[in-house]
Amino acid sequence: MKYEREKEGWTYQTLARKMDAAGCKVAISSLNRLEKDNPPRRVNVDEVLAFCEVFGLDFETMITAPSSSEPTHIVVALQHYSDRVERLTHERGEVLRSEKQLLDRARKSSRDSIEQAVRTWSTSLRIDESLVPRFIAFLTGDTQQSPWANAIGGTVERPPGTGNLLNQETGE
Incomplete structure (x- = not known):
């Protein structure tokens, strides 16, 4: 349990909350005794199953000591990693x-409407004020890169010649 808890970077309090959410209330002092008492206190089946759920492990992996199953723990870590990458890719x-x-909606709007919308949005969500002009420039087509492009690993590809997104017919 200590190996899994430390691998996740959880405190006893965090693990206790997660166990409670999994339907198995365990006191922080009990978690401490599990890791530090020699011999450790006994664990009941409900607790083992809740630990499995909380750590995302099958029963066999949960009851195997980390030192004797390091390749298994590497596989589990790789599974966690790949699951997170898959979620990130989907997101x-x-x-x-x-x-x-x-961008499709901005293309149909005037610059004034875009500026007003960005300012309302930034105020309501307490967005960093320095992003406001960058979002306005992005939505009006004055720049091709989203202010958050680095965070999401890219931005929507715009067709050539669509630099300024404002409605060409109305000039807005």
Whole structure:
């Protein structure tokens, strides 16, 4: 348990909250005794199953000592890593779809409407004021790169010749 808790960077308090959320209330002092008493206190089946759920491990992996199953723990760590990368990849796709919808809507709006919308948004969410002009420039087509492009690993590809997104017919 100590190996898994430390690998996640959790305190006893965090683990106790997660165990409680998994339906198994365990006192912080009990977690401490599990790790530090010699011999450690006994663990009941409900606790083992809750530990499995909290740490995302199968029963066999949970009851195997880390030193004797290091390759298994590497596999588990790789699974956690790949799951997180997959979630991030999915979320990035969602962000880029949202960005495309935002740009489509901005293209149909005047500069004044865009500026007003960005200022309202930034105020309501307490967005860093330095981002306001960057978002306005992005939504009006004055720049091609989203202010958050580095955070999401890219931005929506715009067709050539669509630098300024403002409606060409109305000049807005």
